[in-house]
Amino acid sequence: MRAFADAGRSLAHATLPRVKLRELGEFGLIERIARAAARRRGTRGVVLGIGDDAALLRLRAGEQVAVSTDACFEGVHFRLRNESPRTLGRRALVANLSDLAAMGARPLGCLLALALPPGLLVRTADALVAGLLDEAARHGCPLVGGNLSRASEISLTITVIGAVARGRGLRRGAARVGDRLFVTGTLGGAALERARAERGRGRIRHVPVPRLRAGRALATFAGRVACIDVSDGLDADLAHLLAGRALGAEIDSSRLPVPPGFRAACKRSRLDPEALARGGGEDYELLFTLGPAAPSAARLARRLGVRVTEIGRVVRRAPASPAPAHRGWRHF
């Protein structure tokens, strides 16, 4: 196991267009990653970044640590024929940052455990890491450590570390009957692009925006808030949001926010727009409930800095009915 800390020092810095990882060597790649990360460094929360047994991060007074980890594997979560390695690196970090957004946390730093086949081109690995570092810089979440391993499949396992004021973390499970249900941004766009890419029509280019600002704004709300990010799809994540309680939701499908031109594009590709908007994942919007006296969607949008749509409300679920997760959450 090679921590990023344990870099060698023998490496040129040059672009290596045709070199494979097995020729560069493990420490060579680690050094390239550490150097690329060092060029981007720079948030105040990092006491000690790449280069030691652990990274050290600083909280502000009264804050708690928020941590989450997420893995993506080639052939399961992505295919490099469907997107550039740079896009993949960006999307992989966004998936993790979205978990911090859904807790109302601000990012402090991230760790990358990267597993790569020895026959991979160095430039592919460089592009993956560059994509991740792009998003890391954009959202103030510097790469502070990681691990590199040989493996037969490409995988990126990312851990994000954030901070949230004590008692202010946005939890699932706070919803009650009568609460109003909101979602940021639009749904279905990522699923449409993926479905088209799977059919050989274009590649995945869109990188969702993790709703960090919106999550932090929600965390300052005085009232009851339950929040999750839409990573698996609206229906599945709604089930997670309400899990463990005898709650269901009434969704007004006609109000589901979709991207411009979405319905026409679905029609051209013979895809069901509602199925994509409800079942497709990876939009990384925030799905949240607020009490009945919550502000209007328009006022929330101003406060959260992003489009907000009210899509339904929380209702009682009959005790005998199956839990939403087990019936696909299609009809309730």
Place this chain on the structure above:
Amino acid sequence: MRAFADAGRSLAHATLPRVKLRELGEFGLIERIARAAARRRGTRGVVLGIGDDAALLRLRAGEQVAVSTDACFEGVHFRLRNESPRTLGRRALVANLSDLAAMGARPLGCLLALALPPGLLVRTADALVAGLLDEAARHGCPLVGGNLSRASEISLTITVIGAVARGRGLRRGAARVGDRLFVTGTLGGAALERARAERGRGRIRHVPVPRLRAGRALATFAGRVACIDVSDGLDADLAHLLAGRALGAEIDSSRLPVPPGFRAACKRSRLDPEALARGGGEDYELLFTLGPAAPSAARLARRLGVRVTEIGRVVRRAPASPAPAHRGWRHF
């Protein structure tokens, strides 16, 4: 990507001796892990464990966060024919805890990103997780979240989160010429057992003890301390400890601490004891330097609660000589 948070609820709790993961399903295994973890829960640092978008952990006033991630892949870092899944789960967490020990940090919690082939027996996955939870409970580092993915190879990517008093983290790179070099415990035992297992003679059973108490004691030292854990082997990790500076070390090989019966066992297996003690990794002892006025090894042992041996001292390395990492650190 499935966070541990997103468990289903349809599962029996029973032992499943012949069931494969593809029959149990992803959410089924997640629920088993979440339940097993919940039975062990219980340190004061956990504000929110498995079951949300991120875990929340609490620091004490004046502490900083220490984080580290480490991956182990089947065929690269372990083989299940050489050890039980329970031992593997234990060793995987120890490797991570050792990084916290080497920073002088106390553990707060851990995250497990587990990747498993669908054809694996559920009981193998259960045993892996049980091993990890055993060590987690022993060292006060509860499992607070994670991720489960299908993959063609078994891998465990663990992130540990710890806390260390501000300015007290044990860094590498603090060593100076004339400093004295110490190591806790014994070296070579893990490499001997692994070498024997690779030859089909016995399995790996020994689980190293992460030197958390010793690390925390070192972090309270008033004087200069540089510290690393011996994961790659004494020579390699010594190179990492001194990396980036024109430093070398003189090691007195005759003083290297080895386990009881080590030389005889090496002889029986026709293995070179010095090569194992210097080159073998995974003993997870702490290797550290202290200034010339440091206490004796015997006094340090009392303070650190573990055997301590003085094995050499830090010397100047001629600027023209190659960095230790690149010549195998065998002769200096």
